[in-house]
Amino acid sequence: MAGWKLIALDLDGTLLCTDGTVSAANRRAIERARRAGVEVTIASGRQRWGLVERLRDELALTAPFVTANGGQVWSGDGRCLEQHLLAPEDVRTLYRLARTYGAYYWTSVAGRQPPPAGLREDEIDHYAWLKFGYFHEDPRVLAAIWDELAALGRFELTNSGPDNIEVNPAGVNKARGLARVCAEMGIDASQVVAIGDSLNDVAMIRWAGKGIAMGNAAPEVKRVADGVTGACWEDGVAQAIAGLLDA
Structure with a gap:
């Protein structure tokens, strides 16, 4: 099992099926990992409220977790441990750029x-x-839009799919959030496995002791990962966890 202590999961395109649910196979795999002493957490671009909270309750996850691409880090009992905000003047820049390009x-x-x-x-x-x-x-x-924002040098630019751009303050990403999670848990990055599919997962996949890309991941994600598992519709998370526990 190589001393793994934590598995960090992206949600959309990773843990979640295309219909937005968690498959039975993925649920069983998460339960098996926790019985084996490996905690499981969420590292998502989504906010805490709604789906993230519901899934944590359904899956009985108790480890600290990351939301908004590292914009917030939460304790297992729901306290905000860290928060990183965009400056209002930067939001005005982002807002005006959306209007200039007619982007939603x-x-x-x-x-x-x-x-x-x-x-x-x-x-x-x-x-x-x-x-x-x-x-x-x-x-x-x-x-x-990406080129204009990159030239400003004030933003962390990623995406959660090929048709979008996600913007956080510079240096704020899932890896930074998971580093705080590790500090709370008293573990090292080398003991973490990170699994994801999009550009907003690249930082944590590079940072973790083992980074795994989904079969449906963007090519850029697969290039930086240590391995590739099945697609989200093939229970890729369950496949990855089985590989970790059976090694």
Whole structure:
């Protein structure tokens, strides 16, 4: 079992099936890992509220966990251990860029109450911003937005799929969040296995003692991973866990 202490799972495209559920095989694998003394946690681009909380309850996960691509780190009992916010002036830059390119945008803010769908620029200061996201069907538009943001040097740029961009403050990512999780648990990065499928998983896959890409992962993710498991619709998480425990 190589001394593994923690398995960190992305959600969409990784633990979750294409219908947004956790398969029976993945559930059994998580239970088996925990019985073997290997904790399992979530490291997601999603916020805590809603799906993440529900899944933690359903799967009986008790380890600290990471949300908003590292924008927040939570203790197992639900205390916010770490929070990294976008500056309001940076959110204004991101907002204006969405309007310039005609891109759909979405946001993650601290707290349960999201901003209104028709957010006005003069309302930006009313919220604590964790993450900003863009969606556009034209990859050329996304590439232009990415290049403009990268040139500013103030942002961590990733995605959770080929049709979007996710923006956090520079240096904020799932690896940084998991480092805090490890500090809370008293373990080392070398004892962590990270499994994911998109660019927002690259940092943790590189950082962990073992990084595993899903079969449906982006090519960039597979290139940096130590191994590739099955696709999310093939119970790839269960396959990966079996490989870890049976080694």
